Amino acid sequence: MNARSVKSAADAKAIIEARKLSHVKVGVFDGDGILRGKYMGREKFLSALEKGFGFCDVVLGWDSNDQLYDNVSFTGWHTAYPDAQVRILPETCRDVPGEGDMVMFLAEFDGPAEAICPRGLLRRVEKKAAAMGFAVRAAAEFEFFLFEETPASVRAKGYRGLTNITPGFFGYSMLRASVHADFYRDLMALGAAMDFPLEGLHTETGPGVLEAAIEHAPMVEAADRAALFKTFTKVLAQKRGWMATFMAKWSSEWPGQSGHLHVSLSDKSGRSVFYEAGKPHQMSQMQRWFVGGQQKLMPELLAMVAPTVNSYTRLIPGFWAPTEATWGIENRTCALRVIPGSAKSQRVEYRIAAADINPYIALACAIGSGLYGIEHRIEPPAPIEGNAYAVPPAPEFGLPRTLYEAAERLERSGAARALFGDAFVDHYAATRKWEEREYRKAITDWQLARYFEII
Numbered sequence: 001m002n003a004r005s006v007k008s009a010a011d012a013k014a015i016i017e018a019r020k021l022s023h024v025k026v027g028v029f030d031g032d033g034i035l036r037g038k039y040m041g042r043e044k045f046l047s048a049l050e051k052g053f054g055f056c057d058v059v060l061g062w063d064s065n066d067q068l069y070d071n072v073s074f075t076g077w078h079t080a081y082p083d084a085q086v087r088i089l090p091e092t093c094r095d096v097p098g099e100g101d102m103v104m105f106l107a108e109f110d111g112p113a114e115a116i117c118p119r120g121l122l123r124r125v126e127k128k129a130a131a132m133g134f135a136v137r138a139a140a141e142f143e144f145f146l147f148e149e150t151p152a153s154v155r156a157k158g159y160r161g162l163t164n165i166t167p168g169f170f171g172y173s174m175l176r177a178s179v180h181a182d183f184y185r186d187l188m189a190l191g192a193a194m195d196f197p198l199e200g201l202h203t204e205t206g207p208g209v210l211e212a213a214i215e216h217a218p219m220v221e222a223a224d225r226a227a228l229f230k231t232f233t234k235v236l237a238q239k240r241g242w243m244a245t246f247m248a249k250w251s252s253e254w255p256g257q258s259g260h261l262h263v264s265l266s267d268k269s270g271r272s273v274f275y276e277a278g279k280p281h282q283m284s285q286m287q288r289w290f291v292g293g294q295q296k297l298m299p300e301l302l303a304m305v306a307p308t309v310n311s312y313t314r315l316i317p318g319f320w321a322p323t324e325a326t327w328g329i330e331n332r333t334c335a336l337r338v339i340p341g342s343a344k345s346q347r348v349e350y351r352i353a354a355a356d357i358n359p360y361i362a363l364a365c366a367i368g369s370g371l372y373g374i375e376h377r378i379e380p381p382a383p384i385e386g387n388a389y390a391v392p393p394a395p396e397f398g399l400p401r402t403l404y405e406a407a408e409r410l411e412r413s414g415a416a417r418a419l420f421g422d423a424f425v426d427h428y429a430a431t432r433k434w435e436e437r438e439y440r441k442a443i444t445d446w447q448l449a450r451y452f453e454i455i
Helices: 009-019 042-051 111-115 117-129 151-156 175-179 183-192 219-239 284-305 359-375 401-412 416-421 424-442 445-451
Strands: 023-029 037-041 053-056 084-089 103-109 136-146 199-204 209-214 242-247 259-266 326-328 336-339 347-350
Touching: 009 042, 009 103, 023 042, 023 117, 023 416, 037 042, 037 219, 042 053, 042 084, 084 111, 103 117, 117 136, 117 219, 117 359, 117 416, 136 219, 136 359, 151 347, 175 183, 175 199, 175 326, 183 199, 183 219, 209 347, 219 242, 219 359, 259 284, 259 359, 284 326, 284 347, 284 359, 284 401, 284 424, 347 359, 359 416, 401 424, 416 424
Parallel strands: 023 103, 326 336
Antiparallel strands: 023 037, 053 084, 084 103, 136 209, 136 242, 136 259, 199 209, 259 347, 336 347
C-alpha cells in the first residue's frame, strides 16, 4: 500500500497492519516551524487515530532552544504544562526513506491549543478563502547553505571558520551540480518519496548555497511540503556528514537566504481569479486588490514572515532582499513581485520571506493579507519600475527594523486580530518579544571588538 494513498483512519490502520509495523512516527510543527514528535507504539497509535492523544503543551511554551517563555498566558508554570489534545492527520501519511517500511504522520493541536497551532492557523485562512469562493494554491522556494560540518564541529568552532561544501560564487553551476550529483539525486528522490517534489534545484550565488523550488499544491499541503522539506533536507545532509542551514543570513559576507512564497487564486470552477486577458499585465481587479492588501498589511504582519532576530540582518539594500513594502511587475527588488503569465501561471511572489520562516505562519500572513485586500477593495499604488532600493518609500509602507518593533506592530494590528484571532496574535507576539529579549542578553563579537579596549 502506498503511503500517500492513505486518506482515512481506516486506510492508516490498513497500512500499519500490511507493513506489520510495531511503531509509527508522529510529529507536530511548533511555533518556530520545528518538527516535534516521537515514535508511537502500534496500539497507542491506532487508539489515537480515533480519539487523538495528549502531547505536552510545553512545545507551545518554549522557544527553539527549549527555553520556557515567561510572558505567555496559554501555558507555563502557572498551568503546570498539561497535555494538549492533538489529532493525527491520516492524509499526511508518508514513507520515511532510510527507515525501512516506517511511515510518518503529521498531527495538529486540537481543543483550546488549536487557536495558536500554526497549522490550525493556516487552515482557518483556508476556510476563509473558501467562504469567499476561492481555492488557493501556493509553493515555496528556499535557499540554504551546505557545510562540511557536523552539529559537534560547528559548536567546537564557535560557528566560525566553517567549511562550505564549495567555495566562492558560482550560481547556476552545472559543474558543481555535477560534482555533487549524488546529493542532488538523493534530495530529489527524497522529495519524491516524501511528497515535497522539487521542480527545480540549482546552485545559487555563494559558497555551498543551493536553491530548491517545491512544486505548488493547495495551500495547507504547500505548507506541509515546505516544512517537511526544511526538516528532511537537514536530515539528509547530516546523514552525509554535512549540515544545512536555513538561517535568514549566516554571514555578513554573503547574501541572505530567501524563502519566497508563490500564491495563486482560482474560483470554484478552477478558473484563475488573478488572470484577465486585456488588462495591463493580465492583472485582474481581484489580483490588484490582493496585492493591495498584502502591501498595506506587510508592515503590521512582518513578524509572521521575519520571525527571528536574524531575519532583520537580511533586509538591507543591495542583497537581493526587499527593504520596504513595495510591489512591481517582474521586479526582484520589490517585496511583492507580480508574475504575469497564462491563466495557469499568473501569480504573486511574496519575496519578503526568508528561509527561516515557519511556512504555516508565513503563508497564513501572505494569503490572509491578500484576502483582506479583496474584502476591503484595497487598490495598490502604481508598481515600482526599476530599482526599488532607489525609490524613497511612502511612510505607510516602511517596515519595522527589529523583531521587537515588528512584534509590537503585530500586537496592535486590528487587521491581524480580525484575520488570525486574539489568541494567536497575543501568543505569537509575546513569543517574538521573548526572542528579541533573549538576543539582548548576548554579548556579541562585534560588541567585544568595538568596546573591550577603547571605551
